[in-house]
Amino acid sequence: MSPTDTGVLDTLGMFDAAFGLPDQMAAAVELASSVDGLPDASAVTSILVLGMGGSGISGDIMALVASEHGRVPVEVSRHYELPSHVGPHTLVMAVSFSGDTEETVVAAEAAVAAGAPVVAVTTGGALGDLVSAAGGGVCGLPKGIPLPRAALGAVGLTPVVLATRLGLLNDTAAAVDAAIEAVAGRLGANAGASGDTDNEARTLARHIERTQPIIYGGGRTGELAAYRWKGQVNENAKAPAYWGSVPEVCHNEICAWGQHGDVTRQVNSMVYLRHDGEHPNVSRRFDFLAQITAEVVAEIFEVRAKGDGSLANFYDLAAFGDLVSLWMAAEAGVDPGPIPAISDLKAYLAG
Template sequence: MHQNEVFDGDVIFMRTAGQQKVKTKRTFIPRSEKMLDDLKKISGIDRSGMLATVTGFPEQIFESWEYRKGLSLPFGKKDIDNIIIAGLGGSAISGDIIQSLLLDEADVPIWVCREYGIPAWASERTLFIALSYSGNTEETLSAFVEAARRKCRIVGVSSGGKLRDFCKIAGATHVAIRPNLQPRAATAYLLFPTLGILDAAGIWSAEDAVIKAVDETSSIRGLIRMETPEAENPAKQIARRIYGRIPQIYGHGIYAPIARRWRGQFNENSKVVARDDVLPECNHNDIVGWSANPEKTRDFAVILLRDRDNEAPAMSVRLDYLFEMMTSVAGDVIEVDSAGEGKLARMMHLMYLGDFASNYLAVLRGVDPSPVDIIIGLKKKVGELGLVDRLQDELKNIC
């Protein structure tokens, strides 16, 4: 080893807290490049304090679950045949997580809506939950008006904005959450109040799972926070290995929405192109493209989200096969295992790890994680059409 290099990693599994494992290769990092351990440099790049906000995730879960205590709904499970959770971006991911989490636990089907409209089957026996951190997402507001037209049972969750006004016009329940955050950093305030709504409606008893999620994210935080050196920090190591490559994240089962979350966080925080896919579906198409384009696939860093303690044997075989294949064609392959007691805790473990990794990648690239100017520009352009004001007038006529 050269004097200006430090050893980082091993050729076998590196264990972190609990059951956390990151499959890593032997790499050498010049000391001059160890900027992820320079807190002053991190603060100079992360000027809006995104990492500080992410660090507070366990407390945010606890705080957001407190909204459940004051929540009283004018309906219950007996009044509900199906559920629509409407949202976009950082709001919609909460719906994805809940849909996957409750797929084999709730006997009421859940649909995640990322559109201006809602499915034809929505009716007065549909629970429509509108999620918009700002309260001004026009697709969600459009879906809200259609839900009101169909006489759905409506609950809105936002920090304010037009969604709060729409709920007032429609006589619907509105859950007011903490303001002044980036939507993608406000997941706790969207996900856990939504679980609270389902709990209050008698759809799913959530409290035990929420407590375990707080415990798990609190447990892993010391390992992945910015004060922990890169040599001991799996989130920093993942960012280091992704740097200069295109992240491709694979999930399965309850980790499919977590893979989607990782991709979105790399897009917005790190400002990089990233992709996600899901098993077993990708085994029926995606792998063919990977096997036939070696001149392109070396540009990718592949991340496999795993849960070896709970994977079905067939899924383990598929993931092992994918790892071996990707090792021969991709620029790098990283396997990350979940940890925690219960499905929600295990999902939050991997989500939390990915949130940190995306911010560390932003630091390596020298970009502030918070600004998303291109999205703001598009919203402004679309907003010039005046749809939201027309929707409000339409809602008044309906109600």
């Protein structure tokens, strides 16, 4: 999209990518369901998912699914180094949209050296070459995705489908279908990306305005969605945002509310990401948080997930958060696609 045809600045088509998420999810499932060359997983006793940034969240999604469907434990690593236990009994899934994410490639090299079965989820690059040469499996991603953070459906569902095929997750087909259905419903209810669009996502973006949102999510599902929201506000809107998990913030962060309320009331807003699968005491903790923060933040907003099951709830909240972050960018006249700070960092490290 260009500002001349829609009134919204979006040179890389991030709005189009957001609204294309259900199709992306379905295409990723089809690719992962048919790819061949996967390793023998009969001796695997654990899964390690490698990834960074928009690709790194794939491991968190796998862990979320494994909490309900898992047959082996799942670990996530966002580091150059591997955990010392990795070896022939650990399936390593290395996820990198570009295939050239430095940390992921280095860790995948170590996994190959350790004799671990390795599967790469990537569009190619050094990672694809490495894993292919080592005899591991390589699963591609759907075409037409502009940037890694726009690939949430592909990088999130592909490892789930592959692990299910390998017998490391119990049947996940219904959970995946429910996630696609939930996303389609949420996006359909928030359609439009023009100057005169009026929907819930844009309304929330306008309410947040120039405050710095603190996003709290309940339980495993909510905390993962809050993490995603925070990163999307950072990268799309180029704005500060923070996240926390309930109940964890009730063991530390609540102690900070009340001090400097005159400052936080001007600077911060709060977004609560809720879902029907919360533990009853998580719900009570949200009630208490609202009581103690109501006077020290600009405003508190609540978004409740729709859909059947944890995976659907996560993707529903994430899809809505993506739109909110894009509308925050639009309202500020910011192009959501380019990320010059990260480009500058890569240039610095290369020098």
